[in-house]
Amino acid sequence: MNSVINAILDRKSQPRLCGPAPAPEVLEVALACALRAPDHALQRPWRYLVIEGEGLQVLGEVFAAAAADPVQPIAGDPERMRQLPLRAPMILVPITCHRHHPKVPPLEEQMSTAAGVAYLLLALESQGYGAMWRTGELAAHPAVANALGLADNEQVAGFVYVGTVLAEKPKVTRPAVADVVRRWPSEAR
Numbered sequence: 001m002n003s004v005i006n007a008i009l010d011r012k013s014q015p016r017l018c019g020p021a022p023a024p025e026v027l028e029v030a031l032a033c034a035l036r037a038p039d040h041a042l043q044r045p046w047r048y049l050v051i052e053g054e055g056l057q058v059l060g061e062v063f064a065a066a067a068a069d070p071v072q073p074i075a076g077d078p079e080r081m082r083q084l085p086l087r088a089p090m091i092l093v094p095i096t097c098h099r100h101h102p103k104v105p106p107l108e109e110q111m112s113t114a115a116g117v118a119y120l121l122l123a124l125e126s127q128g129y130g131a132m133w134r135t136g137e138l139a140a141h142p143a144v145a146n147a148l149g150l151a152d153n154e155q156v157a158g159f160v161y162v163g164t165v166l167a168e169k170p171k172v173t174r175p176a177v178a179d180v181v182r183r184w185p186s187e188a189r
């Protein structure tokens with residue numbers, strides 16, 4: 001098998017991360033891979049934020065404030081929310097930008113973003129770093145979007161925690177190909 005196939009088959013999320021974060025040249029390559037995502041009508045329906053250092057503490061304040069939001073509170077201890085971004089030395093925020101193209105519905109823009117994030121994860125892992133894509137209520141919270149400077153046509157696609165792997169997580173098993181693939185129309189569901 002070639003190196004691309006091996007990288008895909010070996011990919012895994014890594015929740016336990018520490019410093020150092022990827023060096024700028026490593027990050028540059030990983031983000032360039034993300035920007036290779038398939039993109040209907042070449043709308044570039046995505047952009048990324050890079051957060052590290054003090055920015056992680058600022059993001060923790062944003063999370064804590066969102067958790068305590070009187071209009072849309074999030075269940076859980078705001079103090080815990082404040083600590084969440086400190087689980088890694090770097091967080092990348094993929095953002096879907098809805099372009100309102102007549103042939104490209106919002107779902108396709110989200111799918112293009114997700115394809116880019118998948119490439120990003122692979123590119124980081126293949127360069128020796130761990131990463132974990134997280135979403136949850138915080139990713140969908142308007143106060144978080146507002147604090148991150150998103151426009152009305154934009155949407156947080158998650159938080160990709162990135163760093164050096166502290167403790168390797170075992171690979172999660174996947175179904176066998178034969179379990180989820182059928183020839184159509186010859187094979188029944």
Ligand SMILES: Cc1cc2nc3c(=O)[nH]c(=O)nc-3n(C[C@H](O)[C@H](O)[C@H](O)COP(=O)(O)O)c2cc1C
Pocket residue numbers: 011012013014133134135136158171172
């Ligand atoms: C869109 C998306 C959102 C995710 N959000 C979370 C999350 O909020 N918390 C979490 O622990 N994992 C999250 N994950 C990661 C999955 O838990 C992880 O991919 C899954 O457990 C399989 O593990 P693996 O990636 O190591 O194969 C998310 C994955 C995707 C694709």
